[in-house]
Amino acid sequence: VAMSDTNSIRSLSPELAKKAQEELGEVPERIDEDLETLRTWISKQPHLNARQDAQFLVAFLRGCKYSLEKTKLKLDNFYAMRGAVPELYKNRFVGEKQLGILGTGCLLRLPQPLSPDGPRIHISRYGQYDSKKYSIAEVVQVSTMMGEIQIREDDNAMISGFVEIIDMKGVGAGHLFQFDAVLVKKLAVLGDKAYPYRPKGFHFVNAPSSAERFMSIAKSLMSEKIRKRFHIHSKLESLYQYVPKECLPAEYGGSNGTIQDVISTWTGKLSSYKDFFEEEVVYGTNEKLRRGQPVNAESLFGIEGSFRKLDID
Numbered sequence: 001v002a003m004s005d006t007n008s009i010r011s012l013s014p015e016l017a018k019k020a021q022e023e024l025g026e027v028p029e030r031i032d033e034d035l036e037t038l039r040t041w042i043s044k045q046p047h048l049n050a051r052q053d054a055q056f057l058v059a060f061l062r063g064c065k066y067s068l069e070k071t072k073l074k075l076d077n078f079y080a081m082r083g084a085v086p087e088l089y090k091n092r093f094v095g096e097k098q099l100g101i102l103g104t105g106c107l108l109r110l111p112q113p114l115s116p117d118g119p120r121i122h123i124s125r126y127g128q129y130d131s132k133k134y135s136i137a138e139v140v141q142v143s144t145m146m147g148e149i150q151i152r153e154d155d156n157a158m159i160s161g162f163v164e165i166i167d168m169k170g171v172g173a174g175h176l177f178q179f180d181a182v183l184v185k186k187l188a189v190l191g192d193k194a195y196p197y198r199p200k201g202f203h204f205v206n207a208p209s210s211a212e213r214f215m216s217i218a219k220s221l222m223s224e225k226i227r228k229r230f231h232i233h234s235k236l237e238s239l240y241q242y243v244p245k246e247c248l249p250a251e252y253g254g255s256n257g258t259i260q261d262v263i264s265t266w267t268g269k270l271s272s273y274k275d276f277f278e279e280e281v282v283y284g285t286n287e288k289l290r291r292g293q294p295v296n297a298e299s300l301f302g303i304e305g306s307f308r309k310l311d312i313d
Contacts, residue, residue: 006053007035012155015117020159025066034061034068041072047290049283050079059151059158063196077194080295082284085186087137088144094274097134101142102270104129105263109146110256113156114247119200120150120157121247121256127170136178140187146266149273151196161198163243169206179214182301185221189300192223203239204232 009031012020020026031054038057042050060078064070082089101107106128110121129139150157191199204215219227233239236252248254249262287294 009054009058010155012159013116016155016159019117020062023065024062024159026062027066031058031061034066037068038071038075042075045076047285047287048076048079049285050075051283055152060196062158063198074194074196076285077295078196079283080285080287080300081190081194083287084295084297084300085190087183088141092141092145092280093277094145094270097138098142098145099267099270101129101134101139102267103263104134105259106139107143107146107266108249108259108262109150109154109266110247110249110262111265112247112256113160114163114243117160118156119160120154120162121243122162122164123167123249124164125167125169126175127168127172129175131172131174131178136175136180137183140183142270144190145270145273145277147195147197149269153269157197161200163201163203164199165203165205165239165243165248167205168208171208176214181217181221184218186301188221188226192226193300199226199229201229201231201242203242204230205236205239207232207234 011017017026017028021028035054035057038061039052042048042052057075060071060075061068064074106125108123108125110123113120124143126136126139207215215230215232219230222230231239231242236245244254245252246254247256249256250258285295287296293299
């Protein structure tokens with residue numbers, strides 16, 4: 001998607017503008033100066049080749065509550081992850097496979113947020129994709145592509161985060177067999193250290209009892225802060241306390257679009273980013289040129305996946 005003007009930032013709705021100012025410390029008059037500081041910093045990093053359009057950079061500023069140091073670190077990690085997690089970033093193009101995964105309806109981003117200034121609602125339905133045809137890493141790759149589109153287009157997600165509903169209906173042995181604790185751990189680090197948007201809650205519905213064991217493993221890998229955001233609902237009714245029924249798609253008894261509408265919208269959206277993802281290959285980090293310790297799979301996840309402190313200038 002060609003950014004017609006690399007300096008333009010979409011105007012926020014009054015509700016989101018208020019929230020950005022109150023909760024993120026956004027000062028509209030200071031944004032240009034912050035962007036200038038970031039671009040100057042990027043230009044001085046020999047190892048980093050980053051996009052610099054305003055809409056992209058402001059997402060990181062918002063995600064880091066306008067701390068320039070945190071923003072630099074997150075932006076750096078965002079690109080360093082491409083080398084550190086090749087299973088997600090290799091061949092990350094808009095092709096038949098990616099559109100096929102989207103077409104299964106396993107990854108939904110609903111049209112209406114939770115409230116005008118509220119988080120985006122995501123529904124992940126891992127039971128919907130054919131585990132003989134696609135791997136979990138391929139599905140997660142598509143999810144990262146959707147996330148990068150949201151960085152550019154979804155003000156609710158960037159300012160208020162997202163609520164993720166994980167519908168376990170139809171999750172079979174083939175899906176559980178693909179489950180990869182190392183990948184989950186990497187995703188937790190990606191979410192924490194590299195992505196500018198914040199999860200506001202993970203809600204599991206229709207979970208078979210066998211999945212509870214998997215949940216306890218997953219929970220043990222999380223920080224306390226993230227663990228508090230995980231909820232398992234034995235009935236949809238208890239989900240409604242967090243996400244009211246009307247905020248869900250028609251198939252879940254709500255009025256937030258139909259699953260097919262969401263798939264069609266996002267198929268069009270992802271297709272329109274075909275050139276964007278082809279251009280993406282030139283962006284990333286060259287760790288040989290980084291001053292100080294390289295950021296790679298070992299420094300991020302440790303040899304056995306144990307975390308080391310990130311030490312980045």
